[in-house]
Amino acid sequence: MTNNVYFIGGGQMVTAMIRGLLRQGMAADQIGVTDIDPKRLAWLKANLGVRVSATPDQAALHQAEFVVIGVRPQDNIKQVVQAIAKATPTGTVLSIVAGVSIATIAAQLGNNQTPIARVIPNTMTEAGYGTNAVSLNATADQTAVVKFLSAIGKVAVIPESQMAVFTAFGVAGPNYIYHFFRAMSNAGVLAGLSRNQANELLLENLKGAAVMLTDQHPEILLDRNNSAGGVGIHAANALAQGGFDAAIADAVLAAKATTESLGAHHD
Numbered sequence: 001m002t003n004n005v006y007f008i009g010g011g012q013m014v015t016a017m018i019r020g021l022l023r024q025g026m027a028a029d030q031i032g033v034t035d036i037d038p039k040r041l042a043w044l045k046a047n048l049g050v051r052v053s054a055t056p057d058q059a060a061l062h063q064a065e066f067v068v069i070g071v072r073p074q075d076n077i078k079q080v081v082q083a084i085a086k087a088t089p090t091g092t093v094l095s096i097v098a099g100v101s102i103a104t105i106a107a108q109l110g111n112n113q114t115p116i117a118r119v120i121p122n123t124m125t126e127a128g129y130g131t132n133a134v135s136l137n138a139t140a141d142q143t144a145v146v147k148f149l150s151a152i153g154k155v156a157v158i159p160e161s162q163m164a165v166f167t168a169f170g171v172a173g174p175n176y177i178y179h180f181f182r183a184m185s186n187a188g189v190l191a192g193l194s195r196n197q198a199n200e201l202l203l204e205n206l207k208g209a210a211v212m213l214t215d216q217h218p219e220i221l222l223d224r225n226n227s228a229g230g231v232g233i234h235a236a237n238a239l240a241q242g243g244f245d246a247a248i249a250d251a252v253l254a255a256k257a258t259t260e261s262l263g264a265h266h267d
């Protein structure tokens, strides 16, 4: 288990990561957090018992095994990285900021020796599913980083060139399913089911579909479910006319383009 972690930015994603570390048995006093929102810090201290400070704690930054940049792409990343550089970190700098490249962080740190890991964490890991993707610079220790990230779920080490598609397809991935769930639930209510009936049927089908799709191709499953001239094939035709496939593809491509653009202004 990691000895000491320091988070800059204590929002939703960092909170999920801290919960994962605590679940794995890390002591709360081994975790430090700074955030510009005092209310957020008070909440973190009261609910998770971690160490908090209103400004970056230089000594903690210096000695942390992992310094995690957990602010948003729109925040002042340069200022955050410069605060880290000032503390001459001895551990790995781990960024979860969507779209911001390892090269950008290295340039702002002002050296190429500090180990850097760029991570895109997945909130699905809270449920025991979902993959967190990570790319590393040349000096980062892959085994140590993967071990640290294993506390929050499954880990895939990927080339940085795949980070945008992992973000758009994998990490934003649960969103498409939530949108589908909501649309399908409303369709059931529109067609005459109660909300509870619709959601129960939907959840049961979603779980079953996940099992079926684990080892069977969707085209085979669809063929089996669509009788000639029957119910399913008419529904499929309506979905095609509504642009279902194209809407999904456009959503993933929009998310990928956004990931790339979010980090661009920091380069």
Ligand SMILES: NC(=O)C1=CN([C@@H]2O[C@H](COP(=O)(O)OP(=O)(O)OC[C@H]3O[C@@H](n4cnc5c(N)ncnc54)[C@H](OP(=O)(O)O)[C@@H]3O)[C@@H](O)[C@H]2O)C=CC1
Residues within 6 Å of the ligand: 008, 009, 010, 011, 012, 013, 014, 034, 035, 036, 037, 040, 070, 071, 072, 073, 075, 076, 079, 080, 096, 097, 098, 120, 121, 122, 123, 171
């Ligand atoms: N939520 C998600 O599902 C995922 C998020 N991410 C990434 O995680 C990062 C955080 O996202 P999320 O947790 O949703 O965002 P949040 O807005 O919940 O958290 C960001 C926190 O950082 C604080 N902050 C801003 N600037 C600074 C600063 N200079 N120093 C210290 N704290 C600061 C913010 O305070 P204030 O609000 O007062 O500005 C806020 O509390 C993002 O970069 C995002 O791309 C990655 C994968 C998934």
Ligand SMILES: O=C(O)[C@@H]1CCC=N1
Residues within 6 Å of the ligand: 098, 167, 171, 172
């Ligand atoms: O929506 C977002 O910006 C974050 C990053 C990827 C998924 N959630």
